[in-house]
Amino acid sequence: MSTIPEKDFPPGRHRVLREHLMREINGETPPEPVRRIWRRPAFVAPVVAAALSVAVVIGAGVTRDAASDGPPRPHSGASERPERSSSESPAQLLERVAVAAAKLPTGVEGDEFVYTKTDNYHWKMDPEKTVGDCPRTLEGHGYGVRERWESVDGRHVGLSREHKSGGGVVERPIAEQLPGKHTVNFYEQALELPTDTEGMYRWLYGLDPGEKPSGKRSADVAAFVKASGLLTGSLLPPKTAAALYRAVAEIPGLIVLEGARDAEGRTGVAVAMEGVAVIGFGQGESRSELIFDEKTLGYLGESTVNLAVPKHRCDSLAAGDLVGSIAILERTVVDRKGEQP
Template sequence: MSTIPEKDLPPGRHRVLREHLMREITNETSDTSETDKANETPSPVRPPFWRRPAFVAPVAAAALSVAVVVGASVTRDAASDGPPSPHSAPSDRPERRSSESAARLLERVAVAAGKLPSGVEGDEFVYTKSDHYHWKMDPDKTVSDCPRTLEGHAYGVQERWESVDGQHVGLSREHRSGGGVVERPIAEQLPGKNTVNFYEQAEELPTDTDGMHRWLYGLDPGEKASGKRPADVAAFKKAGALLTGNLLPTKTAAALYRAVSKIPGLIVLEGARDAAGRTGVAVAMDGVAAIGFGQGESRSELIFDEKTLDYLGESTVNLAAPKDRCDALAAGDLVGSVAILERTVVDRKGEQP
């Protein structure tokens, strides 16, 4: 295996580390002064534990570009003086509104998807390598006078081998960010009613725009969408889950992109980020938390490579400014993200491209 050089921390992390170091230096200086006066030995201060796992994206197949990425997570010791503050400066948050419409972008994505190679056999396996990040809460811990700890958690890289026809036992291999590998079997799958559980089920989805639009909204033939916001949000989330969780036949993918373009309330953003630190152009919906937590002050994004238009993954971004010092997420911080590093078809489970 080749050695991958480390990259810089993601935007804002240097500032967090620097601020924490200055606090520790200040505390140490203060403790030393008091000790000199009292001729006593100060109690040691246990620093917080910092993790900096490296996420490696291999050479991608036709569906994805090459990326070498580094993620970072930060935890805060319960005895320290406050919650972590992984805020990035406004200049570090690259998301900006694009003048391109969602319909125009998704049409370009649909055309690009239609050109990808196809041809999959039932006894093969869909191989997916992905990177996951979630901002989590632990209500059982307190930090100073704050009601709970909040920390960025890099779940590590996951590899999955899923049966094309759902009739063969697959494999999940998790590369934990703290070290170690955990393997679990993926059971044989039955077709889902409202979800797609394997590739051959995806082949049964509509390949025309109107049919796919009805599927996203759960409509019968001839039935029209209600036009209500909850139905639009549910359709957008369903599209994101389908894209993030499955390899799609080319015609199905093209129909999906064109159907998504008909969902009201979409915007296009440049510089959207995924769990792997990559940036791309995103089709997004405000007030939606598809990954992680969120109560209306968040935005979910479907992210594409700006040049190849390959699907990179899905992110949920916090939109609200911190209410107080216990509110650890700034506007623009990731709440959760799944980055698709590689997705292709292989002959056997455990086989890597």
């Protein structure tokens, strides 16, 4: 019989235990226990919402999918998080990433399936639930490992397989897809995206022919969110991916961080934008990161980190805590749905 390894307490749990201990010492009556019912997160990026639309509740208080191996969830405070500023500029890093992406193999057929395996983590806050007089839930929430088989041409029924806590598996079909107007719903639609930097830049900003960028911060944020959704939600042709990275490099306000961490605890180098919450509730100040493997420069996934210092005792997240993360464990092309590489 398998055993579940010990895990660190999730964010906010130490505070809850400490408050409980103080009530015991002072002879206070503890508040009524709160039944926690987790809800699907509201994604900011429409592409992520479309590509990762099936979310399954895997149990209250779950911070790690018992069916998967790996280190504990990266929920530590700022003093324990490894991010540090890099001397490399966003343009320099993304050019290296673009060169590596352009060398990836091609040759995808329409009747094949894009296989994607991800690990997902989101901190949950719900003002309708309270712990004592604090309007918050208690813990982060691990959605666990998901496998998806999505039709390359959008014309074949795919498959979603979600690994629940305790080893249970939920499978659902993925319907045939139509091309999205503002989203990329299957691989062959991605083939229609621009493969030059200027064209991809205009696509990210949603510019009509002859239209000039507004220069507004909101437009830069929207372009960054759109790029992150495309990277996380889709397999991209090599030339398209290279153009995307070079176009992202032209978005103002980016920084480069070394030691950024994803839902699997993997570290890499990240292109990040502060004041953006691609994943999670977006409370207070935050930073969203596109994380790449330092050696291969492959895309690992995205994370949103809380930057706000707690202002009162009800604040659940410290500065540096992970709000949410989607880690791409594997992405490739297979012949049939259900087939694993």
